[in-house]
Amino acid sequence: MTMEHVTTLECTICGAEYDPDQIIYTCPEHDGVKGILEVKYDYDVIHDNFDADLDGDIRSEWKYEAFLPVHDEAERVTLNEGGTDLFDAPNLSEELGVTTLVKDDGRNPTGCFKDRASSIAVTKAKHAGRDIITCASTGNAAASLSGYAARGGLDCRIFVPGDAPTGKLAxxxxxxxxxxxxxxxxxxxxxxxxxxxxxxxWYNRNAAINPFQVEGKRTVGHELAEQSVVRGEVPDWVVFSMGDGCTIAGAWKGFKEFYDLDYVEDHPKMLGVQAEGAPAIHESFHGHDNIDDIAETLADSISVGRPRNTIKACRALEQSGGTSVLVSDEDILDAEVLLGSTEGIYTEPAGATPLAGVKKALAEGIIDSDETVVVNSTGFGLKDTKSAETATGGVDRIDPEISEVEQLYGTAEEAAADD
Structure with a gap:
């Protein structure tokens, strides 16, 4: 049994180190879940085992298996997560006034970015001999983990807040x-x-405390780096919404690894976006101590009052030379409609939050119009149709009469004349 490329688990607060072969979630030297652990690697071993011919053919996150913290003998529990498209977005770019690309992780097997982590969680739980896996979730992690637990033959028990969207709980x-x-x-x-x-x-998949979950999420950074090589240009900005902070931390770690290994010539700045009603990471990054731990936003996937991975998220923003912004729920709904109506990409509110952040950053002069931006859609829109109805006003209901259509669009003759 070997996981020779993983050297240790290191506490992000005190630097204490722990055996990566044990099941441990946080450093016991700190109260509660404050002592978040970081997975450390021997990159010489990784480089020797990774095919660095970056051709853009990414069929799943397991193309980066040399980077993933799993044992050689472990059974890989996968539904071909990852390998998501990076779309040009010409209509959106024209609307925003800045070159914009969209990384659509709503195309993952269960419809959300979190599949990248759930594959690792179930793989490690099964290898450790655990037959029950659990997590807390506002909906997406619950759906994701449940699907992979089914795939791996594990029992799954999920804790969700009482107001979680019913569509996600189905x-x-x-x-x-x-x-x-x-x-x-x-x-x-x-x-x-x-x-x-x-x-x-029970084995806990909670990405904020299970140190191996961020490692699955970081494959999006590997993919973006590889896709940048193929496109011949590294974006100036990569934009993620932030809840617990795990996703942006993982994305930065993955891209930075490829940069440090000289697989890609440059790296982007990270822009983290939070809802005004759940601003804890943003406030911490900007040095504000008085943070309300009550989260109130319709973007349920990032409705987190007490983020557990603030240290890693703020480190990603700082190391990359990036920053963070806050957006309103109204901004988020507008962005959801904008992405769908310009590029045909249907995202849930948390997945639209990065686009709302780009608009805010452009208005504040953080992003320049001559730069290139990647927004990351982290969840499919059918996860939360109620918010979509709120954003659009719903359908027009009419009687089965041609006159009803004419009231909306004019007569056929009038319509032809307008053309």
Whole structure:
């Protein structure tokens, strides 16, 4: 049994090191879940085992298996997650006044970015001999983990806040998971999932505390780096929404690894975007101490009052030379419609939040009009149709009469004359 490319798990606060072969979630030297762990690697071993011929043929995140913290003998539990398209967005670019690309991770098997982490979670849980896996979720992680648990033959037990979108809860139920709706906030559901893990010994997939989950998420950074090589240009900015902070931290780590290994000549700046009603990482990055830990935003996937990965997220922003912005729920809904109506990409509110952030950053002079931007859509729009209805005003209802159509568009003759 070998995982020779993984050297240690290191506490992001005190630097204490732990054996990566054990199941450990946070550094015990710190109260609660503050002692987040970082997976450290021997990059000479990784380089020797990775085919650095970057041709853009990315069929799944497992193309980067040499970077992933799994044992050689572990059974890979996969649904071909990752390998998502990076689209040119000419209509959106014209609308915004800046060259924009869209990385569409809503095309993952369960419809969200989190599949990149769930594949690793179930692979490691199964290899460790655990037959029950759990997490807390506002919806997407629940659906994602449940699908991969089904694929891997594990029982899955999910904790969600009571107001989680019903559309997202249908998925884990179909996948056979037990879904426990906690009468409280996401943070309360999260705390309960951690307590249950300690009490029952279930394997916990929570990306903010399970150190290996960020490592799956970082494959999006590997993909963006490879896609940049093929396109012949590294984007100036890569933009993610932020909830717990794991996604932007992972994306930066992956891109930076390829930059440090000289697989790509440059790296982008990271722009993190949070909703005004859940601004904790943004406030921390900008040095504000008085942070309200109550999250209130319709973008449920990033509705986190107490982010657990603030340190890694802020480090990604700082190391990359990037920054963060806040956007309103109204901005998010407008961005959801803008992305769909210009490029035919249907995203949920959290997936539209990066686009709202680009608009804000352009208005504030953070992003220049001659730069290139990648926005990352992290979840498919059918995850939350209620928000889409709110954003668009819903359908026009008419009687089955041609006169009803004429009231909307004029007569055929009038329409032809307008053409």
């Amino acid at each position: 998925q884990p139920l179909v996948y056979g998971a037990d879904v426990l709706a906690v009468e409280g906030s996401y943070d309360e559901a999260y705390d309960l999932s951690v307590e249950v893990t300690e009490t029952y010994g």
